[in-house]
Amino acid sequence: MPEQDTKKTISFSRQVPEGDGRERDVCLNCGFVNYENPKIVVGSVAFWGDRILMCRRAIDPRRGHWTLPAGYLELQETPEAGAVREAQEEAGARIEIDALLAIYTIPRISQVQLIYRAHLGDDRIAPGPESLEVGLFTFDRIPWDDLAFPSARWALHHFAQSRALHGFPPFTNPPGETGNLEVGGL
Amino acid sequence: MPEQDTKKTISFSRQVPEGDGRERDVCLNCGFVNYENPKIVVGSVAFWGDRILMCRRAIDPRRGHWTLPAGYLELQETPEAGAVREAQEEAGARIEIDALLAIYTIPRISQVQLIYRAHLGDDRIAPGPESLEVGLFTFDRIPWDDLAFPSARWALHHFAQSRALHGFPPFTNPPGETGNLEVGGL
Ligand SMILES: [Zn+2]
Ligand SMILES: [Zn+2]
Numbered sequence: 001m002p003e004q005d006t007k008k009t010i011s012f013s014r015q016v017p018e019g020d021g022r023e024r025d026v027c028l029n030c031g032f033v034n035y036e037n038p039k040i041v042v043g044s045v046a047f048w049g050d051r052i053l054m055c056r057r058a059i060d061p062r063r064g065h066w067t068l069p070a071g072y073l074e075l076q077e078t079p080e081a082g083a084v085r086e087a088q089e090e091a092g093a094r095i096e097i098d099a100l101l102a103i104y105t106i107p108r109i110s111q112v113q114l115i116y117r118a119h120l121g122d123d124r125i126a127p128g129p130e131s132l133e134v135g136l137f138t139f140d141r142i143p144w145d146d147l148a149f150p151s152a153r154w155a156l157h158h159f160a161q162s163r164a165l166h167g168f169p170p171f172t173n174p175p176g177e178t179g180n181l182e183v184g185g186l
Numbered sequence: 187m188p189e190q191d192t193k194k195t196i197s198f199s200r201q202v203p204e205g206d207g208r209e210r211d212v213c214l215n216c217g218f219v220n221y222e223n224p225k226i227v228v229g230s231v232a233f234w235g236d237r238i239l240m241c242r243r244a245i246d247p248r249r250g251h252w253t254l255p256a257g258y259l260e261l262q263e264t265p266e267a268g269a270v271r272e273a274q275e276e277a278g279a280r281i282e283i284d285a286l287l288a289i290y291t292i293p294r295i296s297q298v299q300l301i302y303r304a305h306l307g308d309d310r311i312a313p314g315p316e317s318l319e320v321g322l323f324t325f326d327r328i329p330w331d332d333l334a335f336p337s338a339r340w341a342l343h344h345f346a347q348s349r350a351l352h353g354f355p356p357f358t359n360p361p362g363e364t365g366n367l368e369v370g371g372l
Contacts, residue, residue, distance in 0.1 A: 022260070030215040037225050038259045040298055073224045074208070075296045079289070100355060103265070103286070103300075110261040112226055114289075114298075169286060169353050 038110040042082035043070020045159040046095040048120040051136035052156065055090050057148055058132045065148035068155055069093070070113070071130075079114045087118070091134040092126035095119065102158050102171035104151045106179035115155045117162060150179050224296040228268035229256020231345040232281040234306040237322035238342065241276050243334055244318045251334035254341055255279070256299070257316075265300045273304070277320040278312035281305065288344050288357035290337045292365035301341045303348060336365050 012025035095118040158171040198211035281304040344357040
């Protein structure tokens with residue numbers, strides 16, 4: 001019995017499937033149509049008193065840099081539940097959602113981010129497998145020069161602007177900002 | 187040269203890929219991992235004076251029933267641009283986004299819906315390939331008994347509630363409602 005080749009080449013070609021109006025990636029091996037869709041990232045700016053929960057990333061991209069607890073929404077999960085799960089997984093934190101803080105879109109990587117304002121139930125936090133460390137920072141002590149993503153910076157500033165607000169519309173990308181990573185562009 | 191079998195069976199099996207914590211669909215033919223993600227639907231309640239734009243569906247599911255112009259967000263598209271595109275494609279309408287009206291989640295089908303409040307630039311509308319007909323309805327003339335989806339009903343009511351509001355937080359699913367289609371359950 002031949003050893004199974006588990007490294008079989010996976011090749012997709014751009015084709016317009018029958019009944020569709022757009023080019024999609026079609027697998028040359030088996031015809032599977034990979035309908036790629038934008039991805040939803042859910043996360044939170046979670047506070048405990050005057051301090052904000054942040055995580056230092058243990059994974060690429062931007063390993064070693066600080067960000068907010070956030071990740072991909074899973075199937076059959078509500079965005080609020082996803083944001084709660086990510087805070088638990090990445091920072092061992094139990095958060096309660098307070099409001100939708102912001103919707104950011106990063107068109108280049110087809111990402112829609114739903115960032116919630118939340119509060120911590122207590123200050124027991126611990127890094128999960130995707131975090132090198134976690135911390136609670138007052139606004140002026142946030143590692144501003146060491147943030148992982150532009151949208152983390154946006155969310156922290158929008159959170160500060162939102163502190164006095166109730167029933168506000170979600171913030172969006174700052175004017176003209178695409179969220180693309182650029183060296184020195186944070 | 188053998189005729190190519192274009193009907194080759196596509197079989198996926200539930201496996202936990204290396205470095206992942208969850209079961210995913212892995213193609214038994216070629217090893218492709220299908221990371222299924224929740225899908226983003228973008229749409230609008232678009233008004234012209236006191237009338238609201240609606241489309242009668244030419245496609246399944248719920249062919250023949252009325253709904254709002256809405257569809258899947260495409261790659262590298264902002265949600266606002268997607269809502270504008272769907273109104274153009276399905277109703278030949280030129281809309282301008284006014285506010286984020288609502289975020290609904292239908293966990294059973296892993297859908298997050300971003301529904302915008304919008305206004306029409308003019309009253310020239312025409313059914314696109316996915317619509318049997320399109321119409322502009324005053325609130326009391328909406329085909330309430332013939333709506334395609336629970337979320338269309340929610341959005342129409344939330345739109346009515348939002349008319350006097352500026353700078354409001356987006357509405358969400360009515361309490362306890364999952365958006366599942368049930369016979370007579372609209
Ligand atoms: Zn394949
Ligand atoms: Zn395959």
